[in-house]
Structures are given as C-alpha cells and as structure tokens.
Amino acid sequence: MRSAAVLLLVLAGLVAGCTPTGSAQRIEIRIHYSHFDPSELTVPRGVPITFILINEDPIDHEWLIGDAAFHERHRHGTEAHHGARPDEVSIAALTRVETTLTFDKPGQLLYICHFPGHEAYGMVGTLTII
Amino acid sequence: MRRLAAPLAALAFTMAIAAPTLACGGLIGPNGAVNLLRTTTLAGYHDGVEHYVTAFEFAGGGGAFGSIIPLPGVPSSVVRGGDWTLQRLVRETNPPSPFALEAAGAAEDRAVVLQQVRIDALDITILKGGGAEIGVWAKEHGFSLPPDAPEVLDFYANRSPIFMAASFDADAAAARGQAVGDGTPVHLTIPTKNPWVPLRILALGKTAGESVQADVYLLTDDHPALLPAPGSKLAEGGLRLAHSDSASAELLTDLRSDKGMEWIPQSAWLTKVEIDAAAADLRFDLAIDASGAGKPSLRDAGFAPFGPLPAPPTWTPLWVMLLVVFFAIPLGGGWLLAAVARNGGGGRPLAG
Numbered sequence: 001m002r003s004a005a006v007l008l009l010v011l012a013g014l015v016a017g018c019t020p021t022g023s024a025q026r027i028e029i030r031i032h033y034s035h036f037d038p039s040e041l042t043v044p045r046g047v048p049i050t051f052i053l054i055n056e057d058p059i060d061h062e063w064l065i066g067d068a069a070f071h072e073r074h075r076h077g078t079e080a081h082h083g084a085r086p087d088e089v090s091i092a093a094l095t096r097v098e099t100t101l102t103f104d105k106p107g108q109l110l111y112i113c114h115f116p117g118h119e120a121y122g123m124v125g126t127l128t129i130i
Numbered sequence: 131m132r133r134l135a136a137p138l139a140a141l142a143f144t145m146a147i148a149a150p151t152l153a154c155g156g157l158i159g160p161n162g163a164v165n166l167l168r169t170t171t172l173a174g175y176h177d178g179v180e181h182y183v184t185a186f187e188f189a190g191g192g193g194a195f196g197s198i199i200p201l202p203g204v205p206s207s208v209v210r211g212g213d214w215t216l217q218r219l220v221r222e223t224n225p226p227s228p229f230a231l232e233a234a235g236a237a238e239d240r241a242v243v244l245q246q247v248r249i250d251a252l253d254i255t256i257l258k259g260g261g262a263e264i265g266v267w268a269k270e271h272g273f274s275l276p277p278d279a280p281e282v283l284d285f286y287a288n289r290s291p292i293f294m295a296a297s298f299d300a301d302a303a304a305a306r307g308q309a310v311g312d313g314t315p316v317h318l319t320i321p322t323k324n325p326w327v328p329l330r331i332l333a334l335g336k337t338a339g340e341s342v343q344a345d346v347y348l349l350t351d352d353h354p355a356l357l358p359a360p361g362s363k364l365a366e367g368g369l370r371l372a373h374s375d376s377a378s379a380e381l382l383t384d385l386r387s388d389k390g391m392e393w394i395p396q397s398a399w400l401t402k403v404e405i406d407a408a409a410a411d412l413r414f415d416l417a418i419d420a421s422g423a424g425k426p427s428l429r430d431a432g433f434a435p436f437g438p439l440p441a442p443p444t445w446t447p448l449w450v451m452l453l454v455v456f457f458a459i460p461l462g463g464g465w466l467l468a469a470v471a472r473n474g475g476g477g478r479p480l481a482g
Contacts, residue, residue: 033284093269
C-alpha cells in the first residue's frame with residue numbers, strides 16, 4: 001500500500017516535471033552538427049508548447065513536425081522556405097526561431113529536417129503527446 | 131644535413147551543389163547533378179614547402195558547383211598547374227593505362243579572404259576562419275553544404291583554419307570549350323612545417339555506405355612513415371599502398387619540365403596511396419613523417435584530441451618521480467630499517 005503510494009507520487013512527479021499541465025510550456029531544442037538535442041520529448045496534450053529552436057550550425061535547417069503522411073509529403077518537397085505554419089519552421093544558420101503549437105490528441109509525432117540528406121544523417125526527433 | 135624533409139600529398143574534394151535546391155525533399159538543381167569523379171593529387175614537400183597539385187574535373191551537368199579543401203597553411207601562390215604532371219604520375223604507377231587522368235561557436239567573426247584567383251572556369255578563394263565562419267562564408271557564396279559539414283569543418287578548423295574554396299562554373303567551362311571530363315589543374319605552394327593530407331573531407335556529403343575513391347601521390351626526400359599505415363587496422367582497410375619506391379630519374383626529369391614544377395628535387399621517394407573506403411570509415415587524415423624519425427603525428431592524422439595544446443605540467447616531472455621511487459624511497463626505507471635495527475627492535479612500536 002505504502003509502496004503504491006510512493007510509486008504514484010513518483011509518477012506524478014515525473015509527469016509534473018516535464019508536463020506541468022494547464023500552463024504553457026517552453027522547450028528548447030538545440031541543433032548541433034545536424035542533430036536535434038533533445039531528440040525525444042514528451043508533452044501534455046491541450047497545452048500550448050513554445051519550441052525554441054536554436055540552430056548552432058553554420059548551415060540552414062528546418063523543423064517540421066507531423067505524422068508519417070505529413071513527412072512523406074515533405075520528403076518530396078513542398079516549399080523552399082517555411083514560416084507561415086507553426087509546424088513547419090525554417091531556421092537559418094546560427095539563428096533561433098520560436099514556434100508555438102498545441103497538440104489536442106495523444107500520440108506520437110516526428111520532427112525532421114527535410115533538407116537533402118539531413119534526415120538520413122539523423123536529423124529526426126520523436127515527440128510523444130500524453 | 132637533410133635538406134628535404136617530409137613529403138606530403140593532399141587533396142580533398144567536397145562537392146556542394148550550388149544550383150537552386152528546394153528545402154524539402156532532396157531535390158537538386160534543375161540542370162541535373164554535377165558529379166565529381168575520382169580525384170588525383172600530388173603533394174610534394176621540399177625545403178619546408180608543400181606543393182599541392184590537384185585537378186577539378188566535372189562529369190556533366192550545368193550551373194556551378196564547388197569544393198572546399200582544408201589546407202595545412204596559407205599558400206604563397208595559387209596558380210594553374212602544369213599541363214600533364216598528374217597524368218605523368220598516373221602513367222608511372224599504372225603503365226597499362228597511360229594518360230588515364232581519372233581525377234580530375236557562433237560566427238560573429240567572419241572568414242577572412244586571404245587570396246582570390248581565377249583559373250580557367252575555376253574561382254579559387256583562400257580563406258581563414260573557424261568552422262562556423264567558413265560555413266557561413268560558403269553559404270553566402272552559393273555553396274550548399276551537406277549536413278555533415280558543420281562537424282567536418284570544425285574537425286579541420288581546430289587544427290588549421292586555412293581552407294581553399296573552389297567554385298567551378300560548368301556553364302563557363304562549356305563556353306570556354308572545355309568538354310566533360312576535362313580537368314583544370316591547380317598548383318598551390320604552401321610553406322608549412324606540418325604537412326598532412328586531408329582524407330576525411332573526401333567523405334563530405336556522402337552517405338555512410340557510399341564509396342570514396344582517390345589517388346594520393348607523395349613525393350618526398352625519403353621513404354615516409356604514414357599514419358594510418360595503409361593496410362593497418364587503423365586505416366579500416368580503406369588505404370592501400372599501391373606504390374613505394376625511389377622515383378626514377380626519368381620521372382623526376384619529366385615532372386621538372388612541366389610548368390611550375392622546377393622545384394622537383396634531383397632525387398625523391400614516390401609513394402602512391404589508393405583510397406577506397408566507405409564514407410563512414412574515412413574519419414581520419416593521412417599524417418606523414420618523411421624526416422626519418424618515423425613518427426607521424428596522431429594529431430595530424432585526426433586521432434588525437436584537438437584544441438589548444440595543454441599547458442606545461444605544473445606537477446612533478448616523471449623523471450623526478452621515478453628518481454624518488456627508485457632511489458629516495460629505498461634509501462629512506464633502508465635508513466628507517468637501520469634505525470629500527472639499531473634500537474634492537476625493542477623500542478616503542480612505530481604504530482599501534
């Protein structure tokens with residue numbers, strides 16, 4: 001009984017630590033040597049999340065977040081530059097960009113840079129929505 | 131006195147498509163891909179000067195493409211290379227196929243342009259800067275660097291902040307009457323005490339399993355020691371020693387008679403290293419020691435950590451510690467034992 005309570009407390013702490021429900025969150029994603037850091041994130045649904053995308057590389061990157069169908073479209077090219085939609089962000093070399101999204105349904109999405117060769121090089125991250 | 135030191139050879143080609151690209155989907159330029167073929171380079175080292183001769187050859191396509199090559203020092207001259215030096219070297223080591231020329235932190239500071247030279251349809255710029263600065267310069271000048279470029283540029287800039295950017299205008303080449311397969315030789319004269327051959331740059335922009343092929347000729351005063359040694363485990367099977375012998379007098383005479391090749395010494399050692407490696411395995415450079423010491427540099431080969439050299443040790447030098455271990459401690463112990471013996475062992479115990 002007591003151990004179950006401790007477990008619940010720990011779980012509650014974990015969830016609270018990364019997903020303080022009810023209030024907006026800010027999450028930094030660093031881009032270094034053409035990799036996302038962190039490459040795995042967990043966020044709560046229904047909460048506005050502001051992603052601060054920091055490109056430390058001297059080359060341009062992009063951060064496109066969506067499901068498999070979304071990425072399949074982008075693998076074949078949509079636009080040379082993104083910026084009008086919050087889930088499609090271009091980040092010029094050595095700059096930072098902020099974008100805010102709210103995820104309504106639990107599930108898993110990928111964030112990928114679709115510049116030529118970047119996905120194959122490892123510019124892929126996973127976002128889990130709980 | 132040894133007049134000639136170590137030889138060097140280096141070459142590195144990186145292709146960066148400068149034609150328009152779309153952000154999504156890996157689309158390349160509308161004129162089709164421009165492919166860089168197998169490359170051949172000569173690096174000779176004589177009287178503290180590296181002579182670096184390489185050629186740019188394009189295999190088709192239009193628009194512009196470029197190459198960024200790390201250098202061990204600032205060139206004192208960049209000129210059109212001799213007309214047939216590389217072909218002559220190929221013939222020397224591949225007699226059955228004569229004249230088969232196969233080769234052809236935050237950047238607040240900006241890269242410094244040290245030299246700019248136009249050779250045929252090739253625009254060559256010598257740059258000084260850190261990895262980020264070179265990357266920004268390349269971007270601003272139409273190079274589309276591949277995703278591994280930031281790491282690779284830092285890998286080199288931490289050792290030598292000198293780079294050569296070569297931009298090849300294929301349309302201009304065609305207008306000049308250059309045909310597909312024609313090469314433009316370039317000869318760089320680089321005073322340096324630390325010659326090395328950049329190999330890792332050859333894998334830039336390639337996927338892990340893609341093959342990297344190149345021929346590197348070294349012309350040195352003596353038989354050089356190489357790191358990694360061709361065929362060794364360190365070389366991951368990607369380097370093969372294809373030729374290693376005294377250069378023939380005929381070869382040296384021939385090379386000396388080509389334009390700009392008067393520096394060729396009267397005697398030399400000719401080495402040919404063939405590179406045939408998967409891009410993922412080519413994570414080193416070729417360090418050369420032709421001084422006779424037989425100690426090519428780990429750092430120049432890219433195996434040692436980079437960055438500033440560590441400060442001189444403030445701790446006791448090793449030889450002093452050894453002196454203490456082998457002499458002072460036994461002597462002190464002997465004195466102690468003698469003192470105990472003098473007391474007949476019946477005195478007060480030392481402890482407990």
